[in-house]
Amino acid sequence: MNCTICNKPITLSPSATERAAKDVTGKSAAYYTNLFTTHSKCSVEKRERETVELIRRKHAEREGLGVDSFGSVVVSTFTIRQKDL
Numbered sequence: 001m002n003c004t005i006c007n008k009p010i011t012l013s014p015s016a017t018e019r020a021a022k023d024v025t026g027k028s029a030a031y032y033t034n035l036f037t038t039h040s041k042c043s044v045e046k047r048e049r050e051t052v053e054l055i056r057r058k059h060a061e062r063e064g065l066g067v068d069s070f071g072s073v074v075v076s077t078f079t080i081r082q083k084d085l
């Protein structure tokens with residue numbers, strides 16, 4: 001299974017086979033393989049790109065509509081995250 005974002009293989013730890021072996025509900029290894037379609041790092045990065053897009057849209061809206069409180073919240077959340085990196 002390759003990551004749907006970066007297209008590189010996803011290696012599970014524990015592996016899909018190991019997870020399936022421990023699963024008392026009888027889920028297959030394929031179930032676990034299909035469960036993880038992106039790297040967690042990739043999905044975080046994708047969400048951040050989407051946040052940037054959202055901020056851009058909110059900025060554009062603000063040009064015409066004045067201050068948008070929801071937009072401000074998103075901007076401050078993103079700022080905190082950037083500092084953490």
Ligand SMILES: [Zn+2]
Pocket residue numbers: 003004005006007008038039042
């Ligand atoms: Zn990836």
